[in-house]
Amino acid sequence: MSPKVVIAMSGGVDSSVAAFLLKKQGYDVTGMMLRLWSEPGKEDSNRCCTPDAVGQARRVAAKLDIPFYVIDAKEIFRQTVVSAFLDGYARGETPNPCLVCNRQIRWEFLLNHALALGAEFMATGHYVRKRVTADGRQELLRGIDPSKDQSYVLHVLTQEKLARALFPVGDYPKTEIRHLAEEAGLSVAKRPDSQDLCFLAGEDYRGFLQRHAPEILQPGEIVRRDGQVVGRHSGLPNYTIGQRKGLGIASAVALYVIEKDAAANRLIVGEADELGSRTLLAGHVHWTSGVTPQTPFRAEVKSRYTAQAAPAVVTPLGDGSQASVTFDSNQRDITPGQAAVFYDREVVLGGGIILKTF
Amino acid sequence: MIYLDYAATTPLDARVFAAMRPYFDETFGNPSSVHRYGQRAEAALEAARETLAHTLNCLPEEMLFTSGGSESDNLALRGVPLATRRPGAEILTSRAEHPAVGKTALDLAKNFGCAVRWLDVDEFGRVSPDTLEKAIGPQTALVSLMYANNEIGSINPIAELAAVARARGVPFHTDAVQAAAYLPLDVQALGVDLLSLGGHKFYGPKGIGALYVRKGTPLAPQITGGGQESGRRAGTSNIPLIVGLARALELTAAEREIRAAHVRPLRDHLIGQVLETIPDARLTGHPAERLPNHASFVFENVDGNFLLTLLDAAGFACSSGSACKTGNPEPSEVVSALGLPREWAFGSLRVTLGKDSTAPEVDSFLQTLPALVEKARSVTSDQ
Numbered sequence: 136m137s138p139k140v141v142i143a144m145s146g147g148v149d150s151s152v153a154a155f156l157l158k159k160q161g162y163d164v165t166g167m168m169l170r171l172w173s174e175p176g177k178e179d180s181n182r183c184c185t186p187d188a189v190g191q192a193r194r195v196a197a198k199l200d201i202p203f204y205v206i207d208a209k210e211i212f213r214q215t216v217v218s219a220f221l222d223g224y225a226r227g228e229t230p231n232p233c234l235v236c237n238r239q240i241r242w243e244f245l246l247n248h249a250l251a252l253g254a255e256f257m258a259t260g261h262y263v264r265k266r267v268t269a270d271g272r273q274e275l276l277r278g279i280d281p282s283k284d285q286s287y288v289l290h291v292l293t294q295e296k297l298a299r300a301l302f303p304v305g306d307y308p309k310t311e312i313r314h315l316a317e318e319a320g321l322s323v324a325k326r327p328d329s330q331d332l333c334f335l336a337g338e339d340y341r342g343f344l345q346r347h348a349p350e351i352l353q354p355g356e357i358v359r360r361d362g363q364v365v366g367r368h369s370g371l372p373n374y375t376i377g378q379r380k381g382l383g384i385a386s387a388v389a390l391y392v393i394e395k396d397a398a399a400n401r402l403i404v405g406e407a408d409e410l411g412s413r414t415l416l417a418g419h420v421h422w423t424s425g426v427t428p429q430t431p432f433r434a435e436v437k438s439r440y441t442a443q444a445a446p447a448v449v450t451p452l453g454d455g456s457q458a459s460v461t462f463d464s465n466q467r468d469i470t471p472g473q474a475a476v477f478y479d480r481e482v483v484l485g486g487g488i489i490l491k492t493f
Numbered sequence: 494m495i496y497l498d499y500a501a502t503t504p505l506d507a508r509v510f511a512a513m514r515p516y517f518d519e520t521f522g523n524p525s526s527v528h529r530y531g532q533r534a535e536a537a538l539e540a541a542r543e544t545l546a547h548t549l550n551c552l553p554e555e556m557l558f559t560s561g562g563s564e565s566d567n568l569a570l571r572g573v574p575l576a577t578r579r580p581g582a583e584i585l586t587s588r589a590e591h592p593a594v595g596k597t598a599l600d601l602a603k604n605f606g607c608a609v610r611w612l613d614v615d616e617f618g619r620v621s622p623d624t625l626e627k628a629i630g631p632q633t634a635l636v637s638l639m640y641a642n643n644e645i646g647s648i649n650p651i652a653e654l655a656a657v658a659r660a661r662g663v664p665f666h667t668d669a670v671q672a673a674a675y676l677p678l679d680v681q682a683l684g685v686d687l688l689s690l691g692g693h694k695f696y697g698p699k700g701i702g703a704l705y706v707r708k709g710t711p712l713a714p715q716i717t718g719g720g721q722e723s724g725r726r727a728g729t730s731n732i733p734l735i736v737g738l739a740r741a742l743e744l745t746a747a748e749r750e751i752r753a754a755h756v757r758p759l760r761d762h763l764i765g766q767v768l769e770t771i772p773d774a775r776l777t778g779h780p781a782e783r784l785p786n787h788a789s790f791v792f793e794n795v796d797g798n799f800l801l802t803l804l805d806a807a808g809f810a811c812s813s814g815s816a817c818k819t820g821n822p823e824p825s826e827v828v829s830a831l832g833l834p835r836e837w838a839f840g841s842l843r844v845t846l847g848k849d850s851t852a853p854e855v856d857s858f859l860q861t862l863p864a865l866v867e868k869a870r871s872v873t874s875d876q
Binding site: 206247248253 | 796872
C-alpha cells in the first residue's frame, strides 16, 4: 500500500500543485484545510480560509479525486497565534504570527490530526526542501527559487516533525509551479501573493490592536538616546524600527526610530549613524539538528523574512536556548519579535526570536 | 464504504427509477398543453397526486407538488400567515426545528412583520401539548412543529399537539420530511392542516416534495406564474420526479412495517453497544419515542467534525449534529436546545440505517468506532 500523506491545502496554486505532485508520485493523498480564527463579525474574511478559498480547495481535491476535510482550529488559533501577537506588541516587539502558526497550528495541531487519520506524512505547499543525511538526520533546505524561499518561517521544525514533512514544490521555481497547475488543469485563482496577516483580513494591524488591546496603544514620549524629549508618540506599536516619516518631530537632522522602550513607553530616535546594529540576542532558539553547537560558528543570518542573509558569527549561550549573533557589518532594521534564522549556505541550522539588539 | 447516513439522503429505489424513466423522453409532454402529449403527462401528474392522497388519506386537490421539503416548509410558513394579512401574526415553533422552518420563521419576523414565539423543548427535543396550550392565543396565525427530528430522531406527539391547535382554530403545520420513511402519514388521524414531504428521504428522487394543505386553509402562493397546482405553486410540473415521488411513497407505505422491523433491532444493538463500549457517551433524543432507524449521540471532548473525518477515512459515512462540511464546530440549534454542557455539545454523531443496512455493517462500525472516538479525543484542543 502506498504511504498515506495529508496535504495542507489553502485553495492556492502552491498547495494545489503540491497535492497534484504527491498524487503523481504515487502517494495515498488526503487534503485537509484549517479553519482559522477571524474577528467576530468577520468570520468569512480570514484570508487563509474564506468560503471562496475553501470552495477552491474542494474543487481541486475533487479534480484530483482525493478526500478533503476542513479541520476547525479557530479556538486554538486565537489562544496561541492571536494572543502571542497581542503579547508581542505589548512587549514593544513586532511579532511574527506566521512563526507561531507554523509551530503550533500547522505543524502541531494539524499534524496531530493528520497522524490521527493514519497519515505517515504531512505535506505543505511551502517553498523549502528536505534532505536526509547519511546518518539519518533531517535537514531543512531553502527552496530552489530564491525569490520564493520560505525556510525563514519553517525554521521552527524539529527533527521529529521534519521526519513527517514533505515539501513537493520546493524543488521547483514558482513559474514551473504555475505551468504544472495549468498542465494539471487546476484552475486555481491567481491570487496575489500576500504578506498580510491572514486574520487581519486585509486591514491594518493598528486598527486590530485598537479593538483588541487598546491598553497597549498608550501615547508617550519620543526621546533621544541621551533622554532629551523631542516629541510625543501615539503608541509604540504604531512605529517600526528604522521608520523616519510620520514621527511629527521638528528637527534639523533626519531622525529615525532606533528602539522601543516598552517598560518606559518611550520611543527612542536617533540620527542615521545611530541606526542599525551589529549584534543581536535571540531567545527561544531552536537547533534544527536537535544538537546545540558547543562553540561559536560562522553562518549567514536572516533577521527578517524579506532580508538578505548576512554573514555573522553565531554564539550559542547557556543551554543553547539563547544565542548572540554578531554580523560582519552593521544591519539596519533589526526588529525584536522577528526571527533570526541561521544558514550554512542552503541548509537551515536553526534560529530564534530576536529579543534585543546591541 | 459503508453508508450509515440514510437521514441525509437515500439511494433511489430501482423500482422508482423504472417508474420515472419513460417520463424523461417518451412521455415528455407539458401537462398544461391541450394536445395528447400534454394529456398523457397530465394523466401521470394526476395519478401521482391520487397516490399521494391515498397514502395521506386526503383529497387529491389537497396535495401540492413542490421542489422538496424546504420549499414545502417555506410555502406553509410563509403562505399561511401572509394569507391572513394580519399585522403581527404570530408563528409558534421550536428551536429544534429544521432550518427550513426555523430560518424561515426568523425571516418572517425580520422582514415581513410577523412575530415568532419559540416553544421550549424537553431534554429530548420534544414539545409537550401543555407547552403549546399555554402559548397559543388569538394572535397565533400558525403552529409549526416537526413530526420527527432529523438530528436526534425524537418523535413529537403530533396528534395531541395538532388537537390543541385545532381546538383554537389555529392552522397546524408539521414538517414530516424525516418522519415519512417510517411513520404513518394519515392526516386525518394526525389532525394536521399542513404536512411537508421530501422525496429523497424515502428512496425517491431529490428535487421533489409535496405539501398537504387541508381544504379551506388560507395559503398565499410564494411562486407565481402559470396556474399550476391550482394557482398555489407555479412552474411547469416536473413529471418524472413527481412520478418518482409517488412511486417511492407508495412503496414506503406498503413496506413501512417490514422496513421498520428490519432496522429497529440493528439500531437497538447499535445504541446499546455504543453506550456500553465508549466511555463518556450519551444518547441524544428520546430513547423510545424515536425513528426506528435513528441513533444519535454526543461524546465528551470530541470534535464531531473530526470524528466524521476519521470515520470517513475508515470507510463509514455518518453525519453530525453541527453544520458539518464547513468545519465550523458550533453546535447546531437542535443540540444547543438540549442544554448540554459545552464539552459535550461539540461531539455529536448521527448514525442512521436504511433498508439495505446489514448486521455485519453495523458490527463493523461498532468495532471501529471506539478507537476513533479515542483518537478524536487525543487531538481535542480544549481538554
